[in-house]
Amino acid sequence: MEWVNDIIQGLLTGGLYALFACGLSLMFGVMKVVNLAHGDLATVAGYIGVGIIAISHVPVLWSIPIVVVLMAVLGYILQRSLIEAAISRGELTTLIVTFGLSIIIENGLQQFFTANSRGLGVGDSFITSSFTIGSQITIAYFNLAIFVLAVVVLLGLQLFMTHTKYGRLIRAVADDREAAQLSGADYRHVFGIAAAIAFGTVAIAGICDGMITTLSPTIGTDTILLFAFASVVIGGLGSLWGTLLGGIVLGVAQAIGAQINPNWEPLAGYAVFLLVLVVRPQGLTSRGAQS
Amino acid sequence: MSSRTASGAPLLDVRDLVVHHGQLRALSGISLAVYPGEVYALIGANGAGKSTLLRTIAGLHHPTSGSISYDGRDVTGLRPEKRATAGIVMVPEGRRLFPTLSLEENLKVGGSFARKGPWDIERVFELFPWMKERRGQKTAQMSGGEQQSVAIGRALVANPRVLLLDELSLGLAPVIVQRIYGMLPQILESGITVLLVEQDVSQALRVATHLQCLLEGHTTLEGTPADVTREQVEAAYFGAGSADAGEEYSQSPTAPHTPPHIDGSNPLWSGLTTSSRAC
Numbered sequence: 001m002e003w004v005n006d007i008i009q010g011l012l013t014g015g016l017y018a019l020f021a022c023g024l025s026l027m028f029g030v031m032k033v034v035n036l037a038h039g040d041l042a043t044v045a046g047y048i049g050v051g052i053i054a055i056s057h058v059p060v061l062w063s064i065p066i067v068v069v070l071m072a073v074l075g076y077i078l079q080r081s082l083i084e085a086a087i088s089r090g091e092l093t094t095l096i097v098t099f100g101l102s103i104i105i106e107n108g109l110q111q112f113f114t115a116n117s118r119g120l121g122v123g124d125s126f127i128t129s130s131f132t133i134g135s136q137i138t139i140a141y142f143n144l145a146i147f148v149l150a151v152v153v154l155l156g157l158q159l160f161m162t163h164t165k166y167g168r169l170i171r172a173v174a175d176d177r178e179a180a181q182l183s184g185a186d187y188r189h190v191f192g193i194a195a196a197i198a199f200g201t202v203a204i205a206g207i208c209d210g211m212i213t214t215l216s217p218t219i220g221t222d223t224i225l226l227f228a229f230a231s232v233v234i235g236g237l238g239s240l241w242g243t244l245l246g247g248i249v250l251g252v253a254q255a256i257g258a259q260i261n262p263n264w265e266p267l268a269g270y271a272v273f274l275l276v277l278v279v280r281p282q283g284l285t286s287r288g289a290q291s
Numbered sequence: 292m293s294s295r296t297a298s299g300a301p302l303l304d305v306r307d308l309v310v311h312h313g314q315l316r317a318l319s320g321i322s323l324a325v326y327p328g329e330v331y332a333l334i335g336a337n338g339a340g341k342s343t344l345l346r347t348i349a350g351l352h353h354p355t356s357g358s359i360s361y362d363g364r365d366v367t368g369l370r371p372e373k374r375a376t377a378g379i380v381m382v383p384e385g386r387r388l389f390p391t392l393s394l395e396e397n398l399k400v401g402g403s404f405a406r407k408g409p410w411d412i413e414r415v416f417e418l419f420p421w422m423k424e425r426r427g428q429k430t431a432q433m434s435g436g437e438q439q440s441v442a443i444g445r446a447l448v449a450n451p452r453v454l455l456l457d458e459l460s461l462g463l464a465p466v467i468v469q470r471i472y473g474m475l476p477q478i479l480e481s482g483i484t485v486l487l488v489e490q491d492v493s494q495a496l497r498v499a500t501h502l503q504c505l506l507e508g509h510t511t512l513e514g515t516p517a518d519v520t521r522e523q524v525e526a527a528y529f530g531a532g533s534a535d536a537g538e539e540y541s542q543s544p545t546a547p548h549t550p551p552h553i554d555g556s557n558p559l560w561s562g563l564t565t566s567s568r569a570c
Binding site for chain 1 (some may be wrong): 349350351370371372375376380381383387388389390391392396397399400401403404405445446449
């Protein structure tokens with residue numbers, strides 16, 4: 001039963017990883033940009049949440065929509081300025097620019113918020129309360145809520161991509177930028193919208209992470225970015241639901257690793273990540289290797 | 292020329308266009324004027340600069356010098372998507388459909404920023420009835436001719452005033468090419484002006500009301516199909532003095548001095564049913 005509990009805990013963590021990963025996957029799939037600042041943006045979102053709560057005293061959960069909107073606007077602006085300029089100078093430039101952005105964000109956060117970690121306390125018993133199934137399985141309401149939120153976000157994204165004009169345009173631009181231009185679509189604006197969505201999803205993830213654990217300026221690249229990458233690679237690039245599957249596989253592997261030996265938690269996750277890279281480099285959900 | 296200019300100002304007026312691909316000079320001062328209702332054909336051998344000219348008019352290449360006016364307004368510096376929404380819509384060489392989108396989604400993207408006009412997805416389904424039941428399919432599995440039809444449909448739903456057709460016949464069997472060009476009368480009937488690039492000279496002469504021949508980035512011949520002789524076309528196509536000229540052109544069933552008219556009596560439109568004939 002202990003194992004069942006581990007698998008369930010890992011599965012629930014996988015939801016958070018999927019929230020981290022889907023924006024990274026979207027930006028790569030549409031703009032071919034590997035956003036190395038992705039994890040730091042999650043941290044920024046968490047700290048913006050801290051700031052908003054400190055200033056306005058809104059309830060923690062209410063800060064989520066505010067931060068999501070702020071980050072989406074920031075995403076559009078960053079895409080239309082910095083990242084757009086980098087894209088026009090080649091793929092390597094986008095790597096360097098987002099890497100630089102990552103360094104600036106981390107040091108900026110240390111400057112303003114110090115290196116101390118801080119949490120985003122929900123302030124009531126919701127975060128700590130749980131229910132049990134049988135004698136061994138304990139499920140925290142909060143972890144379950146994040147998993148449900150992740151599924152809802154992915155479902156919403158899928159509906160947006162398949163049923164709306166701009167969702168269709170995002171997929172069209174990802175397929176063939178020039179042909180989309182010939183249909184009257186300004187791909188730079190479409191890229192901006194895709195970036196806004198990516199930043200919005202990572203904002204949700206950042207705040208949830210701040211509630212579950214604590215925020216510190218360096219977790220963006222130390223953990224979040226790596227877990228997001230691992231989830232995307234395990235699940236398969238460019239697949240929305242693949243990121244959820246990848247996140248779950250990563251989460252379960254970590255939970256089982258931790259059960260065997262507490263030191264093995266990250267190791268087990270990366271072992272599965274490497275195994276997938278060797279055995280199925282296109283990821284679990286992709287049909288074939290893509291050129 | 293007088294009958295053309297009598298119909299008013301040109302819809303598309305290109306003057307002294309010079310375009311470079313890096314160091315290479317692809318176009319050396321090309322001018323052309325397309326009047327409303329025309330089918331203007333650009334012919335020439337591979338590498339003559341036809342596609343470059345069309346892509347520059349669509350906004351995908353930036354000219355080194357020269358100007359492009361559309362409907363009396365200078366569009367030389369306009370972005371390609373702005374030209375598309377203004378009514379200059381291109382069917383690109385190689386079709387360039389969106390492979391991960393379904394047929395219907397391809398058409399929807401084409402109509403995303405459509406001008407007001409007669410064309411919509413339903414009307415495209417009337418033009419190509421087979422599309423209706425296959426609307427949900429991905430276009431990657433479709434034949435070349437079907438893909439070309441989808442590409443034309445995607446351009447039509449934007450309701451262009453000028454339709455730029457780049458090498459429709461490329462990689463297609465002659466019978467399919469005939470069928471695709473058979474749609475042209477219905478497109479023209481809806482008020483669209485056509486500027487097309489075609490390597491197949493006989494095909495171009497069959498449909499064109501005006502033509503220009505390019506050779507290595509220069510204009511070598513311009514006129515109506517009635518004006519030009521077969522010898523002139525050969526010389527213009529291959530360059531003057533070419534001994535082995537005319538091989539490609541000799542396949543043409545039409546003598547160039549008997550200009551084709553787009554009407555029901557013309558045997559060149561024999562592939563069409565009576566109801567689908569236009570003009």
